[in-house]
Structure formats: C-alpha cells, structure tokens
Amino acid sequence: MCGRFNISMTPGMVGLVDELGVPVTLAERYNIAPTETVPIFYEQDGQRECHLARWWLTPSWSSGPDTKFAMFNARSETLETSRAYKAPFRHKRCVIPCSSFIEWQKTPSGKQPIELYRNEGAIAFAGLWDCWNDELLSCSIVTTEAADSIKPIHNRMPVMLDKAGMDLWLDTNQPTDKLKPLFASELAYDISHREVDAEINNSRNKVLPKTRSL
Template identity: 35%
Template sequence: MCGRYTITISLEELLLRFHIDPAFPLYHRPRYNVAPGQLVPAIVNDGERNRIGELKWGLIPQWAKDESIGSKMINARAETVAEKPAYRIPLERKRCLVPADGFYEWKKKDDGKTKQPMRITLRNEAMFAMAGLYDIWTTPDGRKVSTCTVITTAPNRLMADIHDRMPVILRPEHESVWLDRGMRDTSRLLDMLKPYPAEEMRAYPVAAGVGNVSNDGPECIRELDDAAGAAKRREGAGE
C-alpha cells in the first residue's frame, strides 16, 4: 500500500513542474509526513489547462451512504481498478496526479517482530507524480467533499525487499495522457500502471518518529545512518 508520503518542494517548483497557471495557486508548505485523511495537493486538467487544488486522501464514491468508507479507500489496486464499482467510473473520467518527492514504507527487521521505516525516492531526488483517481461526494446537508485515492501496483525489485505493493509512479511522458479527460482507452490507461524501474529509485532508513502523523518536519526525511554518523562525529569532537 501507500499510506505516507512527502512533498517537500516549494509552491513555485510545483507550479513549474506541472505547467500550472499561477493564477490558480493554493497555499502550500513543504510537507514531510502526509497521511490519509488529510488534504493533499492534486492536479487535474479542465480540458484546457492543468489546475491544482486540494483533495481529501481517502476516496468516497459518489454513491456512498456516508463518508466513513473513505478511510478504507486510500489506495486502489492497479490489477482491479477497472472492475471495482468505486473506481471504474473515476478511471474513465476523474483521473488526477498526486505530486510527491518520496514515500514511506515499513520494512520488517531480521527479528520478524519490529519494522524499520524507509523513505523511497527517485535516485535524482526529482519530484514525481503518483497516479490518482478522485470523486466528489455530496453530504446529506448538501456540502461537496472532494476526495482521492492513490493507485498501487506490484513492487519492483527494490521495493520487493520492503513491501509487497508500491504506488504507481507515472512516467513524465504519461502524465498528460493520464490527465486527458478525452482519453477513454482503458487498456492504454492500465498499461501505464506498472512498477517504476528499480534502478531509477533508492530507499534509505529514517527515524521511527515518522510513524507519528504529528511529526511533520525535516527530521522525518533525514537518513538514519547520516544522523547516527553526525552524532558520533559530535561526540568525537567533544560537543
């Protein structure tokens, strides 16, 4: 699954990377520990241009009776996304990009009882887009709630040692096709939902504090080995 991620870049970088009209900005600050249930920046295309806005992470289908279902729908499996009632129509008409520059997953330690949080990024540390779907649910009192889910797929060689799923990271050349509201070729869309090449990614351990959603600072993404090494160097220098 994909249950935590990071987007630590500036708003300017975000707008430039996804060719978004600056006339439609949103408030954005670097985020180091994005979690389900939170509002997340997402990109859609209105038929003419890309637009950015916030969606609640955890998809609530248009036909849902109440919003509690959203907590169970933070991810959609690529293998069944075209079949499940909650995702079939969004796949045809309501696709979005969820920008990120890393995501977290927990790897079992050798003792088999505890887990080590890992942050996974592209090797060049560039921003990327996770394939997402969105929907709009109307509350009983008429309020509109816009929500999204992140599509996951089988792990690549790097991720297989950490977890049995990973988010679908779209190739840059596929992003505009994914957002194209006129694209209804399901087979072509599904063909994009493949594991990202392992050789273009890296994973490194981070501190256990990332497991607490209230922790949302640069310390969340600090490489654990670097932090330990820095501490030893300080001790050696008598600090």
C-alpha cells in the first residue's frame, strides 16, 4: 500500500516531468496524506495535462466525498471487478509523481517508518482518477504484491512505472489486458530505503523526512 509520500523538485523530478511532456513546476510537498490534494498527469484526446486531485477516489456515480471505504489505494487484482475502479481502469488512468514514499515496517519495538526512494530519478505511481459532479477530481494509487526486495518492509507496494510504462498506462486506447504486465511484482528501477524519524507518523508534520537517529 502507500499511505504517505513526498514531492520535491529534485533534478530527478524535473526529468520525470519532462518525460511526461507537460511544462509544469510542481509545488514541493512533504508527508502528503490521504484526502490531501496531489498533482496527477493524464491524457485526453492525445494531449497530456496536469491537474490537482483529491487523493481518495470519489466515484462519479457516488453521493459525494466519503471516507467510509479506504479508496486512496486500489488493488490491481480487483480493478476489473470493483464498481469504483473498473471504469477508471479502462478510461481514466493517470500518473502520480513522487520523490519518495513512506511505509511502516513491523519490528519487535513497534512500527518503524521507512522512506523508499530512487537514488537517481523520481518515482511515477500508476493511478486512477475520476470526476464527481463535474467539480471534484480525485485519484487513487494502484498497488500490487511487493517485489522481493520490498517484502521485508511491506507485503504491498505502489505500481511504479518507467518511461515505457508511463506511455502505455496513459494511452487510453490501450486495452486493459496489455496493462496487466505492469502489475508484476517487479521493480521498474532500483528502490533504496532508510529508516526515518517517527515524527513522520503525524500527518500534520509537513517536513522533509529526517533520517532516524541511532
């Protein structure tokens, strides 16, 4: 799963935005939590756009924003059967940029927050979006079974895309069967990790994650 992430305009993030082909500078954000606003990139009529969306999907057919069901992550295994996700999976796919994200690892002394990141470059999450009542854009991050190197930290991970994966995912002309290889429990690039201070546990702490003091 993914419950917090960060956006920093590092050279890697600038490169990711360039690959997406939308001339935009993203605001730096730290410890982003579900229901907060995040940038998403999607393609319509062959043109890519960047918009802000609420990170907690509100289906177009629903009665409005609700947190009764956890819809900030979407399991790849059920995208075609979920009432909330099956239409966005076909027609409303997006990329959500990330410089690092946080998972909590179970340890004998409690849950330890772990920051996962690329040494070079930024991370592109596969996402889904929808629009409720012609006024609220919202999104969800697609997750899959964790790769072997991630499993000691968490059994799930966001679906992370390289350049070819982004192009495939954003092309709404692609049938969903061609997208399923993107859900493999493999990493599109090397992901490093480090323990960070527990202050990140509080979603009100909008700070750059600090490496844990030993």
